[in-house]
Amino acid sequence: MSPKHIFAIIVVLIIGYTALDSAFIVDERERVVVVELGEIVGQNYEPGLHFKIPFIQTVHSFDRRVMTFTEEIERVLTSENKNLAVDFYVKWRINDTVDYYLSTQGQEQRTRDLLTEIVENDLLAEFSKRTIRQAVGDDRNEIVAAVQVQANQDAKELGVEIEDVRIMRLDLPEEVSESVYERMRSERQEVIRTLRAQGDAAAQEIRSDAERERTIILADAYSQGQVIRGEGDARAAELYANAYQANPTFYSFYRSLQLYRDALGSDDLMLLRPDGQLFRYFNPSASNAASSP
Numbered sequence: 001m002s003p004k005h006i007f008a009i010i011v012v013l014i015i016g017y018t019a020l021d022s023a024f025i026v027d028e029r030e031r032v033v034v035v036e037l038g039e040i041v042g043q044n045y046e047p048g049l050h051f052k053i054p055f056i057q058t059v060h061s062f063d064r065r066v067m068t069f070t071e072e073i074e075r076v077l078t079s080e081n082k083n084l085a086v087d088f089y090v091k092w093r094i095n096d097t098v099d100y101y102l103s104t105q106g107q108e109q110r111t112r113d114l115l116t117e118i119v120e121n122d123l124l125a126e127f128s129k130r131t132i133r134q135a136v137g138d139d140r141n142e143i144v145a146a147v148q149v150q151a152n153q154d155a156k157e158l159g160v161e162i163e164d165v166r167i168m169r170l171d172l173p174e175e176v177s178e179s180v181y182e183r184m185r186s187e188r189q190e191v192i193r194t195l196r197a198q199g200d201a202a203a204q205e206i207r208s209d210a211e212r213e214r215t216i217i218l219a220d221a222y223s224q225g226q227v228i229r230g231e232g233d234a235r236a237a238e239l240y241a242n243a244y245q246a247n248p249t250f251y252s253f254y255r256s257l258q259l260y261r262d263a264l265g266s267d268d269l270m271l272l273r274p275d276g277q278l279f280r281y282f283n284p285s286a287s288n289a290a291s292s293p
Contacts, residue, residue: 022054030061031097085171091163099159118154122147
């Protein structure tokens with residue numbers, strides 16, 4: 001191969017490499033900055049093909065998606081000076097490409113280290129304000145909410161935004177955890193006893209009211225029954241009197257039959273004098289004799 005051919009090949013390679021180095025592609029999942037001699041000269045490129053000055057300008061790309069990491073704090077002190085071990089995770093994403101590059105040089109691991117330090121400090125501050133019972137109880141949501149707000153303020157200079165902070169696990173020393181849970185069980189039992197006593201008192205009051213209403217209703221019903229019974233007896237007496245006046249003989253006969261029916265049972269035996277008043281309808285001659293002068 002002649003020197004001319006070798007030179008031509010070298011020129012083609014240089015031109016090809018220069019052409020390749022002058023173009024770059026931005027993916028929709030990336031953030032890109034272009035740096036020239038240590039100074040940022042381009043940022044926030046749209047997805048697609050772009051060009052730069054070859055060999056002088058360099059392209060740095062970063063993931064623009066939400067990223068997650070988990071960490072553990074082995075020793076957290078509460079307001080009671082009790083130890084806790086805390087596992088947590090952080091979701092974050094790049095918010096400002098320039099600040100991110102200047103503060104971390106685009107190194108994800110460095111960013112994670114800085115965010116871990118920020119979140120750990122904020123968690124330590126929040127746990128130090130609370131007791132163990134509050135930390136393992138309903139205050140946990142308040143803790144992570146306060147940490148997220150404070151951590152976002154601290155992370156602004158890094159050019160990142162913290163999307164979420166969550167506590168995955170809280171570990172207590174064995175002797176402490178047992179005493180805490182026993183106290184919580186005792187408090188819950190006390191609440192149960194209080195509610196049960198209130199329920200019993202309410203039930204007793206309801207039963208007393210119901211019994212009082214029952215007594216009043218029965219008394220009213222008895223009073224109304226006596227009035228109705230009295231009116232019925234008066235009406236019956238009036239009917240008897242009217243019937244007696246209309247036909248005294250038939251009424252006397254009817255009353256005698258009622259007396260026989262009420263006085264005699266199926267196995268009863270009654271002895272009557274032949275000339276007695278009660279026997280007059282069985283012995284007409286005795287009745288006539290009794291009625292003659």
